[in-house]
Amino acid sequence: MIELRNVTKLYGTTVALNGISIRVAEGELCVLIGPSGCGKSTTLRLVNRLVEPTSGEIFLDGKPVRSFVPETLRRGIGYVIQSIGLLPHMTVEQNIGIVPKLLGWDMERREKRASELLELVGLDPPAYREKYPSQLSGGEAQRIGVARALAADPPVLLMDEPFGAVDPLNREAIQDEFASIQRKLRKTVVFVTHDLDEAVRLADHVVVMKDGVVVQEGAPEHILEQPSNDFVQDFVGSDRVLKRLSRFSVEDHTEQGEPVPLPAGSAGRSYITPLSENPVRPVWKVDPSGLLLGLSVPGDDQLFHPPEPFWVHPSSNLREALALMLYLHVSHLPVVDEHRKFIGEVTAAQIYAITRRGVGHGA
Ligand SMILES: Nc1ncnc2c1ncn2[C@@H]1O[C@H](COP(=O)(O)OP(=O)(O)O)[C@@H](O)[C@H]1O
Ligand SMILES: [Mg+2]
Structure with a gap:
């Protein structure tokens, strides 16, 4: 569904990505993980063309992304970021309806969709529909961010540390909710985090990055079982045996x-x-x-x-x-x-x- 083929990205003389190749299958939740500055956000933004590659090619469903008009491309891809970007002068319902409105949905359809999505992300529609972003807690705002990204039912979601600013207790709850939403909707998701517990909780496939290259990829339980080098070994930590157990169900x-x-x-x-x-x-x-x-x-x-x-x-x-x-x-x-x-x-x-x-x- 998504493929980066031998992509390099330079910012001036900074090598953000160095010939990276990644494939994400349809319906898969792929987590990009690695230390700050390793190129995770850049990788994500190449997919919706917020960033253009220096060399290499990016494909969405088999078509090069450069063959799309960027605005059209972005309407078909949900994007959730840590700072959410809810518009402060719009209600929750209006925020959720931004892309549907661009797509020409009428008011009634937008309102119905907003209610469905509020329900989906665990917020009571009558209580939240008319609120403004300043009236929401961090966790609630993040749920609205997810709802908004799902509004026009895009097949692909890009999520850049979406729950990074939520406090630890709420973060687990929102991760569990998102995992259950994903089990239902089966979107193709690329999810950036530097939090290994989050990756272990959510990922079908994990890509460990360092200095603009992939150092290891595979199922989380596999990476926890056999880190391929000292970097990954240090990154996953000495309690990796316990982390790995969380991938096995009773x-x-x-x-x-x-x-x-x-x-x-x-x-x-x-x-x-x-x-x-x-x-x-x-x-x-x-x-x-x-x-x-x-x-x-x-x-x-x-x-x-x-x-x-x-x-x-x-x-x-x-x-x-x-x-x-x-x-x-x-x-x-x-x-x-x-x-x-x-x-x-x-x-x-x-x-x-x-x-x-x-x-x-x-x-
Ligand atoms: N707009 C930019 N201009 C210059 N350098 C950038 C820009 N965006 C990212 N970089 C650099 O590219 C590298 C990768 O950044 P990024 O993809 O944001 O990493 P991550 O999301 O893994 O923390 C870093 O060295 C960062 O400083
Ligand atoms: Mg980043």
Whole structure:
């Protein structure tokens, strides 16, 4: 969908990009990551022709971008930047409607679209439609920025550190929301960040850049597993094993487990001994309808209720599962659905097996 072919960009004598080649497949979220000044923003701006290359060629859906009138090109590409650029004298609804208006949509269609998009980015349409940018928090303004970029339903989104100015707590929430929007819409996205956690949370494909060249690219879990050189190794950090675990879902690593129904009305008692020094496989006790009650250890029918929540959901990741195991001092966790119905278990042994595969370069 997007291709940069052997692109060099000089600003005077500064080499911003040095013969870079990148391909982004349709529907893929590609993250460009690297230290400040490595050429991420320049790469992004070449795609919508805010910057012209010194040499090399950029293609959008197989056509050279220089064959488009820049304004037409930009209307077909959503662009979200850190400083948002909401127009202060326009309401939220009018800001979202800027590109649709340029495209000649009538008022009714623009208003309907603005409501849909506010809903999509998690803001209540009646409460936000008429607000002005100065009445929004940083996180809300950033959500409006995303809504505006999506307004005319462009197939391509360019995002330059879009959540960089949002405080850490809100940033995670907005990242999760954007990830779920992207799962629905499947846009082709090029996303610039210098935040590795953000890249790991969002990316299908990561391109690590340094001094205007690509130093490594691949799936995040692959780069975390095998940094190709010392630069990437330092960049991903010594906790890369943990970061990598967040790319694996509980759902994909749920084992059968051993649910045993307790007769209705049987009494249980409080949890006393953690299983850490006793790495036996627990017997999960469920009620006759399959809801998890607690556990017992083999050979002892005593029902234990660990402090809650002592379970994980299929949508959790293995990093979260490991954190809970460490917190509870246990080596097995039950996996339950949202009604607490027993599904299976995840085990420390599985997690260790995955981390062993991830030792890689120099570790
Ligand atoms: N408009 C410009 N004029 C001169 N130099 C620029 C301009 N834009 C970027 N640069 C230089 O090009 C290099 C890459 O910049 P940029 O793409 O913004 O990096 P990043 O987004 O990775 O921080 C840097 O050395 C930067 O100083
Ligand atoms: Mg930049």
